Amino acid sequence: MTIAQSSREEEAFSSSVVLEQTAAAPETLLAPPVQVSQNEITQEIVDTHAAAQDREDAGEYLPISLHDFPPYRSSILRHPTKNPKLVDPETIELYSPAFGQRDVAALEADLTLQSTGEPQGERMTVQGRLLDSWGRPLTGQLVEIWQANAAGRYIHQRDQHPAPLDPHFVGAGRVVTNDDGEYKFTTIKPGAYPWKNHVNAWRPAHIHFSVFGTGFTQRLVTQMYFPGDPLFPLDPIYNTIWRQKDRDALVGLYDHDLSVPEFSMGYRFDIVVDGPDATWFEPEEAHA
Amino acid sequence: MTRKPHPSRGASTLEATGGQTVGPFFAFGLDYDKKHQVVHPHSPGSVILGGTVYDGEGAPIPDAVVEIWGADENGEISRARGAFRRDDHTFTGFGRAATTDEGRYEFFTRNPGAIDGKAPFFSVIVFARGLPDKLITRIYLPEPQDLLAADALLSSLEPDERATLIATRTPDGNLHHDIRLQGEKETVFLAF
Numbered sequence: 001m002t003i004a005q006s007s008r009e010e011e012a013f014s015s016s017v018v019l020e021q022t023a024a025a026p027e028t029l030l031a032p033p034v035q036v037s038q039n040e041i042t043q044e045i046v047d048t049h050a051a052a053q054d055r056e057d058a059g060e061y062l063p064i065s066l067h068d069f070p071p072y073r074s075s076i077l078r079h080p081t082k083n084p085k086l087v088d089p090e091t092i093e094l095y096s097p098a099f100g101q102r103d104v105a106a107l108e109a110d111l112t113l114q115s116t117g118e119p120q121g122e123r124m125t126v127q128g129r130l131l132d133s134w135g136r137p138l139t140g141q142l143v144e145i146w147q148a149n150a151a152g153r154y155i156h157q158r159d160q161h162p163a164p165l166d167p168h169f170v171g172a173g174r175v176v177t178n179d180d181g182e183y184k185f186t187t188i189k190p191g192a193y194p195w196k197n198h199v200n201a202w203r204p205a206h207i208h209f210s211v212f213g214t215g216f217t218q219r220l221v222t223q224m225y226f227p228g229d230p231l232f233p234l235d236p237i238y239n240t241i242w243r244q245k246d247r248d249a250l251v252g253l254y255d256h257d258l259s260v261p262e263f264s265m266g267y268r269f270d271i272v273v274d275g276p277d278a279t280w281f282e283p284e285e286a287h288a
Numbered sequence: 289m290t291r292k293p294h295p296s297r298g299a300s301t302l303e304a305t306g307g308q309t310v311g312p313f314f315a316f317g318l319d320y321d322k323k324h325q326v327v328h329p330h331s332p333g334s335v336i337l338g339g340t341v342y343d344g345e346g347a348p349i350p351d352a353v354v355e356i357w358g359a360d361e362n363g364e365i366s367r368a369r370g371a372f373r374r375d376d377h378t379f380t381g382f383g384r385a386a387t388t389d390e391g392r393y394e395f396f397t398r399n400p401g402a403i404d405g406k407a408p409f410f411s412v413i414v415f416a417r418g419l420p421d422k423l424i425t426r427i428y429l430p431e432p433q434d435l436l437a438a439d440a441l442l443s444s445l446e447p448d449e450r451a452t453l454i455a456t457r458t459p460d461g462n463l464h465h466d467i468r469l470q471g472e473k474e475t476v477f478l479a480f
Contacts, residue, residue, distance in 0.1 A: 063479075064306035065421035072309075074418030077344040078469050084424070084479035087441050091403045092359055093411050093480070097382035100369035133300035142372070146317020156313040172317045174372075208310070208317055216357045216411045217424050217480055223308040240420035241306040249305055274304030276480050 038234055041198045044071040045239045052242045064246050072236035073197050089217065094278040096216040099142040099176050109175040111147075111187035119169035121150025121188035123264040126224065126252060129181045130211055131272050137181025138273070144174040144210040145185060152191030152205075161193050186264065189226070197236055204231035204238060207252075209269075215277035224269045225251045307421035312351055314415070315386055322374040326356070326383040326397035331376075333361055336462040337427070337455065338394035341387050341414065344470030348391020352416035354467070355384045356395055356427070359408070363401035399429055399463075407435035407442070409453075414467060423477045427465050428454045441478075449476050 048069060056062050067079035112119055130138040148154045148171065151163035155170055171190075175183045190205045206223040213219065225238065232238055232247070241247045258266025310318075327334050341352040359365050360379050371380035385393040400408040409428040428436060436442055442450050452475045455465040467475050 063421070064304065065308065067420050069420055072418070072420065075309075075420055076418075077347075078349065078416055078418040079420070080423065080474055080477050081344075081470055082474060082476075084477045085441070085445075086479050089480050090406060090409075092357065092365060092400075092409070095357075095365050095367075097357060097371045097380055098367045098369045099371065102369050103372035131302060133302050133304055135302050144317060146314065148313075154313040155316055159313060170316065172319075208308075208314065210310075210318060216413070217478075219355070219413045219422055219424075220305060220307055221310050221415055221422060222305055223311075237309055237311075237420070240308065246303070246306045249303065250308070270305075272302045272305045274300075 035196070035199045037199050038201070041071050041201070041236060042234055045233070045236060049239070049242050062242070064243070065240050066242050067240075069236065069240045071197075072240055075240070089215070089276045093217050094215050094276055096141075096212050096214055096218070096277075098140070099212065100140060101176055103142065104174050104176055108173050109183075109185050111145075111169065111171060111173045111185065113186075114170050115168040117168040119149065119166050119188050121166075121169075121191075123186070124189050124267060125184060125186050125258060125260070125264050126207065126267045126269055127182060127184035127258060128269040128271060130177050130183065130213075131181060131270065132213060132218070132277065133272055133274050137177075137179075138213055139177055139179050139181050141177045141181075141212045141214070142174060142210075143177060143183045143271075144172070145187070145207050146172045147187065147190040147207045148193055148205075150188050150191050152193030154193075159193075163191070163193065189265070192229075192231060202231055202234070204229040204235050206238075209271065211271055211273065213273035213275065213277065214279075215275055218273040218275040218277065220271065220273050222271070223250060224267075226267070227251055227254055309417060309420050310353055310415035312417045314351075314353060314417075318353060318384065318386070320372050320384075322376075324383050324385040324393075324395045325374060325376075326358075326381065326395055327379060328376040329396045333398045334396050335399055336394060337397055337410070337465065338392060338462070339455075339464055339466040340391045341393060341416070342391065342466060342468045342471070343418075346471065348387070349416055349418075349469070350387055350389045350391055352387045352391070352393070352414060352419075353384060354387070354393040355382070355413045355415075356397065356410040357382050357412075358397065358400040358410040359403055361398050361401045363403040363408070365403070402435060405435070407432075407439040412467075414469070416469070419469065423469070423475075424479070425467070425475055425477050426453050427463075429463070430454055430457045445476060448473070452476050 153163040252267035252269040366381040371382040409426040455463040
């Protein structure tokens, strides 16, 4: 290995070392003393969804994601108990940080090129558009992703899942959307992995997405899943989104036209952010 | 709590994408150099904004992410790019901090100035493992009193709720502000 290669590898791993100091204590270290079975969790999920439907049918407004979702055990002490306060946005909340190509390197969009060799696994691309809820493309906005490797292991040093680390895969990327609001990443398909929410708990394979809209309150962190995963009905995190149609929107679509012959499988994942932005209040400011 | 249609654009046409928890392993995905240094620590006017994120039993949360977005000291909203490539002199207004093992977040930033003569605050987003979606809140400066008294949101709250949104000025001029996701002194979170 050359010196240049060596320093590149150190660089690739340095983020996880730095982050260990501020790192999360993951589920693997915080297993609750009493763990219930998958069947019990699955039933809790069904019951929680039904209760949410009853509340909505009774006229209550419910958000897309339920903060109070007991089947996701670590949410029990971490969700607000009061409804959020409905307010008119102030000016700062109608703008968001400005990002540009200066903020990312082109290489950061390709997670298979961040090391000295090819990562193991099924090479894939994921691309899509970042839109607001009126379908307007959001250009020049930051999209960040992070994920486990093909074996279901995160590079995070506190991930204790005894699956192999891949010396050629870090699993983090970022890109700024183009003039059509589009982003594109090349990566490898992540594996499912176990966690300790309950006995025999497995997360469906997913890629974490973090995006910015044009208003700061449009900020969104979500997860993209893969079509037809048999773990969907079993997973409390996926099911914190209580309506089926909203869960369906988190599943990337396999798009054969995006697959590259002899090279990679293609998925499409469009993201729609919600909330006020600077254009929302223009008519009101006119007579304010 | 559904939103009213936009005066000229009408009702939204697309369903919003649902949020999900940031999970336990965000650290390597959301990291970048100097992410909590909105300004260089030794630059003029630099203040520390810091505190602890707590859960419903008062335990610190060691795997939360706090993001702030604010105007500069003149109340100007930065349109400068480069929040991810700190050059140590451009004020971009955005910062990100992951909590420590003791649940503490910390930023080097500036006191935001009043915009349109209104009480200055940082717009704040909180993510955490165990939190199924983002939370939005504000951190107001503890002064000036007349602007705080005139603030629409603060005026609509009970005193104990109001206190969860206003930072404390420390003797050395820095800002202290704890965030409680649940419990007796639960932070007021916002929807629009």
